[in-house]
Amino acid sequence: MFPARVRAVAPLALVIFALSGCSSWGCTDTTAERGKAGVRVQVVDTEGQPLGVTAAVVDWSLEPHPQVPSEGDQVHFRFRFDGADEYSDRAVDACAVDEERVTLGCQTVFSSEASGRADDPLTGNTWLAVEHPEQVDGVLLIPNDQSYDPRTCEADVKDGGGTHPPEPPRRGDQL
Known part of the structure; x- marks a missing residue:
């Protein structure tokens, strides 16, 4: 079969190969579970741990x-991030919903966009265009931080992988 010298070196070579990051079998991508939407939420990381930031x-x-x-009526809303600073720009998905909490339109809002009036600098505002504004019953925030999404295994086998934020909600999703 193989000489003893080759059999002795082969396991060491495999360990070095695996530790170098060149092995594709060590890279895994997972997606975090979407948190419960609300008018006021604690922003959480991909493991579901609070980040010390509240979005409302x-x-x-x-x-x-x-x-x-x-273009007619659109959803104009103000939001606030408490606990975020310029070094920890956080982001959550904001969705206009109907009375059954079905999404009519969503977008991501960042704490860095909260540059309100001098008396309330943590508050920002934005617009959501929805197809049927007359159906809007409220605006909800999803607590999962969308500001950091590590590279995927597909894009970078060596440095990719890990837990990613949940997919953004689509129109028609139930929150």
Whole structure:
């Protein structure tokens, strides 16, 4: 079969190969479970651990966007991030929902976008365009931090892998 010298070196070579990051069998991608949406949420990492940041919908209304009033009503909402700083830019998905908590439209909002008035610098505002604004019953936030998404195994076998934030909600998802 193989000489004793080859049999002795082969396991060592496999260990070095595996530790070098060149082995594809060690890279795994997983997706975090989507947290429970709410008007006020504790932002959590991919393991579900709180990050010390709270995100909240301050208020919302239906009104024409000032730059495109001809498009009719859109969802205008204010949000607030407590506990975030410029070094820990956090992000959560915000969704306009109907009375059964079915998503009508979603987008990601970042704590760095919260640059409100001088008396309330942690508050920001944005617009959500939805197909049927008359169905909007509220705006909810999903607590999973969307600001960090490590590289996938497919994109980088050596340095990729790990737990990724849940997929963003799509129109029609139940929250």
